[in-house]
Amino acid sequence: MIRLSVNINKIATLRNARGGNTPDVVEAAKRLESFGAQGITVHPRPDERHIRYADVRDLTQVVTTEFNIEGNPNQKFIDLVLEAKPAQVTLVPDAEDVLTSNAGWDTLKHKDFLTEVISKFKTHGIRTSIFVDPQVKMIQGAAEVGADRIELYTESYAQGYSEDKIKAIQPYIICAEEARQLGLGINAGHDLSLDNIEFFAQKIPFLDEVSIGHALISEALYDGLEPVVKSYLKKLS
Template sequence: MIRLSVNINKIATLRNARGGNIPNVVDAAKRLESFGAQGITVHPRPDERHIRYADVRELTKVVTTEFNIEGNPNPKFIELVLESKPAQVTLVPDAEDVLTSNAGWDTVEHKDFLKEVIAKFKANGIRTSIFVDPQIEMVRGAAEVGTDRIELYTEAFAEGYPVDKIKAIQPYIICAEEAKKLGLGINAGHDLSLDNIAFFAEKLPFIDEVSIGHALISEALYDGLESVVKSYLKKLS
């Protein structure tokens, strides 16, 4: 079964819109785990516009499933990850001014930098994953820098799914099969939803994990967190 990691950034966004501590991200993480989520993902950004660095430190104390911290590995981020020691760190090349992640790493151009950062995390017992576009050369480049996993950036799949789902999934199948040959674990995320996740899981049943945040939290506004988590788990199985 593909594991479900829930990204709780949007819960923090709602909290920050009003101030105070409602909704509480720590309580939300604990509830999500109790509902069956197999991991919790956070993506702290330098401006802390949703998840704050303090949230990460508090979550480290309570998350009992896999804790995944995503972000651009600037010095402050690296320090936070080494302090928190999550199960997994996912490296994402997002600029400070982007609204959300919008591209994967060029693993060829940034080979030396990624090698250095990954070695540092792995020396501390933290599994590493690199966010990549569904391009076979980027997958091969990821294997060369020593990462444990890749995370396939699935926005293109989500956009193409309503038009031609077979065409939309094809680059992901090719890249996932190549990653598997190279001995890489495979994660996926960005714009996956209850509408498209079953097809994605059917065509790539051997991937390890999906990370879902915006869609899941939005869907939960209508149907509740517990119901939506269970719906995802059913579709992923």
């Protein structure tokens, strides 16, 4: 079964909009796990505009499923990950001023840097995934720098799904097959939703994990967290 990791950044965004601790991201993570989520993802950014570094430390104490910390590996981020020792770290090359992640790594251009960073995490037993665009050469580069997994950046799939889902999925099938041949695990995330997740999972059934945040939390505003999590699990099974 493809694992569902829920990104709880948007819960932190709502909390930060008002101040205080409502909604409580720790309580949300615990409830998501109780509803069947098989992982919790956070993406702390340097300005802490949603998930704060303190949240990561708090969540480390309570998450019982897979904990995935994603972000741009500056020194502060690296230190946080080595302190928290999550099951997985996902490297994302987002600039500080972007609203949300908008590109994958150029694993060829940044080969030396990624090799060095991944080596640090692997020394501490942390599985490492690299956020990449659906391009075969970037998948091959991820294998060369020593990554354990890739996370396919699925925005273009989500944008093309309603117009021509067969065309939209093709680059991902090709890249996923390449990753499998190279011995890389395969994750996926960004703009996946209840509308498009089932087709993606059917066409790439050997996915290890999807990370879903914005859509899932938005859908839960209408239907509730528990029913939405269970709907995702059903579509992924």
